[in-house]
Amino acid sequence: MSRFHYLPLTDEERAEMLNDLGINSVDELFTDIPKTVRFSGEMELPPPLSESEAVNHLAELADRNYHLQENPSFLGAGVYDHFVPAAVKHVLGRSEFYTSYTPYQAEVSQGLLQSIFEYQTMICQLTGMDVANASMYDGATAVAEAAVMSCNVTRRDKVVVSRSVHPAYRQVLQAYFDARDFRLEEIPMKEGTLDGEEIEAQIDDQTAALVVQNPNFLGMLEDYNGLAEMVHGKGALLVAAVDPISLPLVKTPARYGADIVAGEGQSLGNFTSYGGPLLGFFAAREKFARRMPGRISGQTVDTEGRRGFVMTMQTREQHIRRGRATSNICSNQALNALAATVYMASLGPQGMKEVASLCLQKAAYLREKIESLTGYRVVYPGPYFKEFPVMVPGAPEELNQRLLEAGIIGGLDLGRFYPELENSVLFCVTEKRTREEMDKLVHELEGWK
């Protein structure tokens, strides 16, 4: 009998099957592996665990982490601790979804294909764009693919990115561009946002796209008045990364003229999960639909005219076009996109607006409180959404250590990414943070010098 409960074959069955094949042992099926490369030893792995031992071991590892349910957190910077309704978990737990693969056989994958179609529609409603794909790995790779797509569409090889865009996005963009010998240039910031005066000089007839983020990495809202006209005037595209949670209140990227919208959708119904899995989302104007990377679910009919859904425009993709595909992406973050769909369906327009409004109001409360403390300075005066940088009277690392002792996970030390913001901390407030928690944070800040 097998001691491994995922393996159904019994020794009797194995013997029958070998007999059927006319051989004596399973090892005979491996004789095509030449002796020179055959692994003859035993792999040195810890002995197999039973399920209950595995639970204990994993629980022990999990218990050694300080997590956000026990320690209120003011960390954001691209991954957010928003509330996830219980319904999300229960839909995601349905194994017809999570044990399926990419919906290659449409007739038995209507559930997933329809939910992707609904997801794509909701991403379009949020961003104002015409067409969205089924998902990308994360915000950073979504932005990198948007930049690559811009180069392919315009047949140009330079992209200009604002320094206010998430540092990790810029780093991933750099890696994708280094490989292809594409050029990446950075536009400096002014008062914590994209410096409008610098742009015109940097965008030339070789520029494929300008990449911006709103609200930007520092939480600030950027003013894009006249930006798209200028970018388009030079034959380049405007790529915008956005926080979907902000969009019920904040101007849509379609309105300020973005051609491609890419970003991080984790906050739509997904936990922070130590930064993965995340949810890259990707949307564009209609005319670029066939240049987009990734899966797209499309509506069609069956032989009797009934509505159904299939993966569509597949000639863009690697399994058809191989080396000439728009991207190599195959597996994406389908289940995370499903979470986003359930989240948006649950919250509805009113709930989505309330989440945005709660973030805005609570962030304003905390910002005002911190501003009144001596030794602390809110770095930028401009409008923000749910995050804002604060200069603190000492090393952020020490501050965060003190906060941790009080059971609080502090904000992000910005000096790690922006040397010019040394001793500054990015505080984030979601709808989950209570007034009590914020007052406690302020109290701790006050007592720290």
Place this chain on the structure above:
Amino acid sequence: MRKEKALLFELGRPGRRGASLPPVDVPEKPLEELLPPEMQRETPLDLPELSEGEVMRHFTELSHRNFGVDSGFYPLGSCTMKYNPKINEEVAAFPGFTHLHPYQDDATVQGALELFYLAEQGLKEVTGMDRISFQPAAGAHGELTGLMVILAYHRSRGEKRKKVLVPDSAHGTNPATITMAGCKAVEIPSDERGLVDLEALKQNVDEDTAGLMLTNPNTLGLFEEDIDQIARVVHDVGGLLYYDGANLNAVMGYARPGDMGFDVVHLNLHKTFSTPHGGGGPGSGSVGVKEKLIPFLPYPVLGKDGEGNYYWNHDLPQSIGKIHSFYGNFTVAVKAYTYLRMMGAPGLKQVSRDAVLNANYLMNRLKDYYYLKYQRTCKHEFVISARQIKKNYGVGTADVAKALLDYGFHPPTVYFPLIVEEPLMVEPTETESKETLDDFAEAMKKIVSLAQKDPEQVTSAPHNTVVGRLDELTAARYPRARWIPEE
């Protein structure tokens, strides 16, 4: 009776909601004070309005219209649709894993870092590589990362190599990745054995060859038995060997990429290591490299100090950079690690033994009814062809696949690899019983006799699914990728 399923947007009523939120517990400011009017959204957000119960019913109904491994046999070749242990889901849902923020101080996430460390130790041993990065979020992402590492290695030696070789049996992601990495794919034909044509390989390697991407066993399910010579030919010109780990499930405990001469490998943790495919993700395309390539891995890499504390090391001057916002799909790594610990070395070896036994048994049962181009022992999968029934009765691969749906099976991978006519690529995996294989073989046999007697029945399949055969051509020609309200 087949019924259309309403879309979310066709359900609900204005005024309903499916979630509650905390009250505003701070003094409220007027919106204009916080958000200048010119920065505000102009048209209200248009989303459906449903109660929680309606939301659950909608998605439950959708789940009934979806087929997963828990629904039935899913022999999708090269995708390793093995059973996904439930314990994986349970442990990955511990708040101590799901509620961690990626920018938390290393000292506060020692359990998570240790998990990465332990998972790395295990995967190193299984693959024979020297370091693993968990950053790539999927197989194709791992391929891109691996290729970037190879190119960075060549650049560090003052070489700008641009040519990457792939067999004609390779996954479509391979050539697509090569393009993404700014290189040129050169296809190497397969020989009459279904293996890499060594002579053609020799003719195509040169000083511009950055490397060879190889899946072993290959997509025909055949072990590349000349791997020694292949490795030598590529290494002799200074090229590196890339292992596409999609098919690792065939050889655990029998052969390790690191011992076969591979310099880089990506693993699909959602295939071999049982984390679910999630309907197309999240997966994990973790990348393993040999010693000399460690300096080029994406940053940060995990470090362990003298006191046994784990930390992220961002200081890698030769790194290719970052390829994911953070550290990759962490909770997927949690599931893979759980599987690795539950199976151990004997379990993983038994997995490969049963996977290969199941595949050979099923191949043997099917070869009298379907053409088998390469008549030899397979590993975890094999490719049969519907070319005879296509020729004789006009019933092709797609028809066989659709007919299988009526028998309650998910079809094999179809129309791949490209070097076999009317191909069906079958990967039963080790988690299927003999009865299931026998039932499947019986269904495949019945389809052949039905094709003979009443081909129309097969070409009009499926008949028992929630929708009939769907029109993909019209969908592609007149794309409708979002719901639009009727005027």
